[in-house]
Amino acid sequence: MNNDDLAAGRLQGLPSRKQIAAMMLGTNPHRHTFSGWQHYRATRTRFVPPPRLTVRQRRQLPDDRAYDYDLYRRLTNVNLPLQDTPMLLKVRQVIERRLQGNTLRINSPTMPGVMVSGWGNHGKTAAVCAIAAAFEDAWLALHQSLNPEAIPGTWDLHAPVVYVQTPVTATPKSLCETILNFFALNRWKFTLPQLIRLVADSLRDHGVKALIIDDINRLRMHRADDQDVLDLLRGLMSFNVTLILTGVNIPGTGLLREAAFNQGTRQWTLPPLEATRVHGMEVTQIERRFELVEIDRFHYDTPQEMQAFVAHLRGIEDHLRLLKAKEGMLTTGSMPEYLMRRTNGVIGLLSRLIEDGAQDAMTSGKENIDQALLDQIIIGRDTSDEEDEGVEAKKDVPRPDRTGTGKRRRKPRNTVFDDHGPRDEAAG
Structure with missing residues (x-):
C-alpha cells in the first residue's frame, strides 16, 4: 500500500460504504430459529478488521473514504473476537x-x-x-x-x-x-x-x-x-x-x-x-x-493466571484500531492490574470497558487507551465480590417457615371492602 493508493482511496481490505452500512443495518436473525442459527454459524468468524493506519496515512485518504474508514473502525472496536481463554x-x-x-x-x-x-x-x-x-x-x-x-x-x-x-x-x-x-x-x-x-x-x-x-x-x-x-x-x-x-x-x-x-x-x-x-x-x-x-472469570494470582490474562489483553489489543495506539497499550506497565481491578476478571465487563474506552478515544481524538480515559467510564458496578451476584438467583426461592408448625403463615386477607349484609336498625 503506497501513498498513491491512499490518495486515490484504494485502501485494500476496506469495504465500500454500502457494504459497511449493510453490516451495521442488516438483519441479524436470532439464533433460536433455524435460519438465525445458520446465519450465526456461517458468519461468526467472517469479520475482518480494516488495515492499520497512522494519523498521517489516514489524512491522505479522501474525505469520503476517511469517513468510511472511521466508521469501520468503530464497528471493529465494538465487536471484539471470541478468544481461546x-x-x-x-x-x-x-x-x-x-x-x-x-x-x-x-x-x-x-x-x-x-x-x-x-x-x-x-x-x-x-x-x-x-x-x-x-x-x-x-x-x-x-x-x-x-x-x-x-x-x-x-x-x-x-x-x-x-x-x-x-x-x-x-x-x-x-x-x-x-x-x-x-x-x-x-x-x-x-x-x-x-x-x-x-x-x-x-x-x-x-x-x-x-x-x-x-x-x-x-x-x-x-x-x-x-x-x-x-x-x-x-x-x-x-x-x-x-x-x-x-x-x-x-x-x-x-x-x-x-x-x-x-x-x-x-x-x-x-x-x-x-x-x-x-x-x-x-x-x-x-x-x-x-x-x-x-465457566469462571480470569484470576491474577499465579504466574500462569497472569500470563493467560495478559495473553487475552494482547488479543484484544491486536484487534483494536486506534490511530495512536501504542504497542503494549493494554499489556504493559500497571494496565493489566488496573483492568483486573476494574472488572474483577469478568470477561463481559472487561470487553465492555475496553469497547467503551475505544469509542471515547475515537470521539475525543485521543486515539489511545490509558487509565485516565478508562477512569471516566462506568461499567455498572466495579465488583470485587461475586457473592452478591447470587442474590438475583435466590429471589424466587421460597422463604423458610418460621412458625414452627411446618407451614408458612399466610397473610390475613384485607376485609375493608367486604359486604357484611344489611345493617340492624335496632342496633343503630
Whole structure:
C-alpha cells in the first residue's frame, strides 16, 4: 500500500460504504430459529478488521473514504473476537468429549448431558454456541452436509444443533412449543403428549445431535410446573440427543439439590424427581447423568493466571484500531492490574470497558487507551465480590417457615371492602 493508493482511496481490505452500512443495518436473525442459527454459524468468524493506519496515512485518504474508514473502525472496536481463554478451553473439552462420545453410541437408551454454569457476563452463551457451531461444521463436513439418518423421500431440514431459550414462564407445553418454533413448525391445537411426540419426531427427522437450552436458571424447583419441565428435559435425553443446559449459578437454583457428585467420574448423578409423570406421560426411570462445568472469570494470582490474562489483553489489543495506539497499550506497565481491578476478571465487563474506552478515544481524538480515559467510564458496578451476584438467583426461592408448625403463615386477607349484609336498625 503506497501513498498513491491512499490518495486515490484504494485502501485494500476496506469495504465500500454500502457494504459497511449493510453490516451495521442488516438483519441479524436470532439464533433460536433455524435460519438465525445458520446465519450465526456461517458468519461468526467472517469479520475482518480494516488495515492499520497512522494519523498521517489516514489524512491522505479522501474525505469520503476517511469517513468510511472511521466508521469501520468503530464497528471493529465494538465487536471484539471470541478468544481461546482457559475457561473456554475447559468448557470445550467437556462438551466436545460428550458430543463425540454420544454420537458414537449405538442403541443407547439415554444420552448423558452437560450443564454449563457461571455468573453473569462470564460468556457462557458465547462459549457454548461457538463450540456447538464448530461441532456442526465438522459434522456437516464429515457427512457432506447430508443427514445420514434422513428418511427417504423427505425434505426435512438438517439441523445437527438446536439452540433455544427456556421460556420465561416455563411449562412442559411452552418448552415443547419453543423447540418446535426453532423449525417453524405448526404446533397449535395439540395436547401435551402429542407435542412431546412431535418434538421427538422433529429431533429425529432433522438429525439433531445437540440440543442447547439456555437460561435454565429460570426454573425453580419449588414450582410444580418447573419440576415437570425438568422431568421433560430428562425425557428428552432418551431421544438420541445430547442435552446442553446453560444458566447462571445452576447449583444455586435447586436443579441439583438432590444430585450427588461422583468424585471418580467427576459427574453429577441426578435421581428422578418425585413427579414421575408429565401430564400422563411416563418418563424413563433410568438414572441420568449430567456433567456440570463452571465457566469462571480470569484470576491474577499465579504466574500462569497472569500470563493467560495478559495473553487475552494482547488479543484484544491486536484487534483494536486506534490511530495512536501504542504497542503494549493494554499489556504493559500497571494496565493489566488496573483492568483486573476494574472488572474483577469478568470477561463481559472487561470487553465492555475496553469497547467503551475505544469509542471515547475515537470521539475525543485521543486515539489511545490509558487509565485516565478508562477512569471516566462506568461499567455498572466495579465488583470485587461475586457473592452478591447470587442474590438475583435466590429471589424466587421460597422463604423458610418460621412458625414452627411446618407451614408458612399466610397473610390475613384485607376485609375493608367486604359486604357484611344489611345493617340492624335496632342496633343503630
